Amino acid sequence: GAGVSQSPSNKVTEKGKDVELRCDPISGHTALYWYRQSLGQGLEFLIYFQGNSAPDKSGLPSDRFSAERTGGSVSTLTIQRTQQEDSAVYLCASSLGGTIEAFFGQGTRLTVV
């Protein structure tokens, strides 16, 4: 596609449920990042993929969070047993290589009620 695509754009879930957020990077981009942006806060790094491997997953806040990337393309961020503090906008970005310009998707707004 022309840009980074994220789905869904909005997700409302009940506390305790699991959610999956999807990111389709720009075709051919090997690097993929996940970030979280809470209301009034800066961008919080979650995980970085190069191809299908994740050399930096230091930002995942707890073991309830996991992410995978298959075929060097689509990535899924999974949050298990969601909590209210997980409510945020989850942003995905991709770049052609590790040192090249990063492009962001429009984000998934997650609300845990």
Added chain:
Amino acid sequence: KQEVTQIPAALSVPEGENLVLNCSFTDSAIYNLQWFRQDPGKGLTSLLLIQSSQREQTSGRLNASLDKSSGRSTLYIAASQPGDSATYLCAVKGGTGANSKLTFGKGITLSVRP
């Protein structure tokens, strides 16, 4: 640990003014620095990327400079317009190599008054 600071957090200027947005970072061992724009409720739009070997980049009314040794970057906006109103974020990549994350500042929210 890399830290990126953007001060002030908010700025209001009259239309037509030239302005400078500042960004500072603590670890000068960076691969590149990128400036983004974020409109309310939207994702980030890339404005300019400066590689560590470069001093500046220009795109239209925007000019970004990088002084790696002093840990500073500036985004210069010429002849500001109400449509420039948005939050501007800078991010640096590096410290541990090409596989390192982008570290963001908290952004500067710019309001350009007609």
